[in-house]
C-alpha cells in the first residue's frame with residue numbers, strides 16, 4: 264500500500280447512504296469499564312481502530328481476559344481494581360490521550376510500579392493535567408521528562424475521595440478523576456467545565472452512585488465508590504467525529520445528498536451541527552432515539568452553496584473540540600470572515616491543530632490571522648485551487664489527514680497527503696467509504 268494519498272480531481276455529484284464506525288470515546292470507555300465489572304461484558308460495533316486495540320491490549324496486560332469475535336467483543340472483568348499483573352509492567356497508550364489519561368485513573372491503587380508509554384505524538388502531550396489530581400488521591404508519579412510520557416505510576420493502598428476543579432473543559436481530565444473515584448473511600452466531588460458526558464451516562468447506567476447538578480457553565484458531580492459493577496452489554500453507536508468529515512464533504516460538494524445512519528448525537532458532541540447550521544448548512548436529524556442515556560439519530564445532509572461566516576460562540580467550543588479542523592474548511596469556503604476564539608486546547612491535541620488548520624488554509628490560498636488561542640478565517644466562496652499541495656510531517660494526526668482529504672475532494676488542485684495509515688487511529692474505513700461515495 265502506498266504511503267501517501269494522491270488526489271487530482273474533485274468529487275462528482277453523489278446521493279448515498281453510509282454508516283461510520285463506532286464512537287471512539289464510547290469504545291474506549293466500554294473497554295475500561297468492562298474491565299472493572301464482574302463477569303462477561305459484550306460490545307457490538309466496537310471501533311476496531313488502533314486507539315481501541317491499544318485499550319484492549321492494555322487491559323489484557325493487566326490480567327483481564329479479552330476475546331474478539333467477528334461481530335462482537337467480550338471482556339471478562341474481575342471487579343474494581345481486579346487487575347493481576349507482574350512487576351515491571353509497561354502499558355502502551357500509543358496515540359491515544361483518552362486511553363493514557365483514563366487508564367491512569369483506574370490504576371490509583373496499583374500495588375506495583377507501572378510504566379506508561381506512548382507514540383511520538385502522545386509523548387509531546389501534557390500529562391500533568393491528570394497526574395496532579397490523581398496525586399491528590401494518593402497515587403505517585405515519576406516523569407523522565409517534565410510532565411511528558413513515559414511516566415511511572417505507583418498506586419496507594421488507601422485511596423480517599425478528593426475535591427477537584429476541572430477548568431479546561433476536558434472530558435479526559437474529568438473522566439480520569441471519575442475512574443479513580445471508583446477506588447476511593449468517601450465522596451469525590453468534581454466541578455467540571457462543560458465537556459462530553461459519556462462517562463457520566465455510563466456511570467448512571469451501571470448504577471454507580473453519582474449525583475449530578477448542572478449550571479450553564481459547569482457540571483457538579485458527586486461520586487461514591489460502588490460495591491461492584493455488573494457486567495454489561497453495549498451497542499456502540501456511530502461516531503459523530505468520524506461523520507463530521509462526510510458531513511462537510513457533502514456540504515461542500517455540488518448538488519449532493521448523504522444519509523449517515525445511526526450516529527451518536529449526544530448534545531455534548533453536536534457543536535459541529537449547530538455551528539454548520541448557523542453557517543447555512545442543510546443538516547437534518549432523522550429517526551431520533553435514545554439508547555442507555557445516549558441520543559442517536561440518522562443525519563441527512565445536502566450540499567449548500569450559500570455558506571456564511573460565523574463568529575463562533577465559545578460555549579460551543581467543547582462540544583466541537585475534535586471537529587474544528589473540518590469546520591475551518593467550511594469557514595474557508597464561506598462568505599465573510601469567521602472568528603473562533605478561546606480554542607488554545609486545539610494545540611494540545613494529537614498535533615498542534617490550531618496551527619495546522621491555519622497552515623493548510625494558507626497553503627490553499629486562504630488568508631488567516633492566528634493567535635495562540637484564536638483564528639480569523641477570510642472565506643472565499645469561489646475558491647479554486649490550481650497548484651500542488653503536499654501535506655507531511657504532521658505527527659500523523661488522523662484528523663489532519665482526513666481534513667486534507669476532504670479539502671482536496673472539494674476545493675480542487677493536486678494534493679499529496681502523506682502517512683495514509685494515520686486514519687487507523689480512529690477511522691480505518693475512512694478511505695473505503697470515500698471510494699464508496701465516489702463510485
Ligand code: S3P
Nearest residue numbers: 288361432433434435436584585
Ligand atoms: C475525549 C475528549 C477530548 C477529545 C478526545 C476524546 C474523550 O479531549 O479531544 O478526542 O473521549 O474523553 P479533551 O477531554 O482533552 O478535550
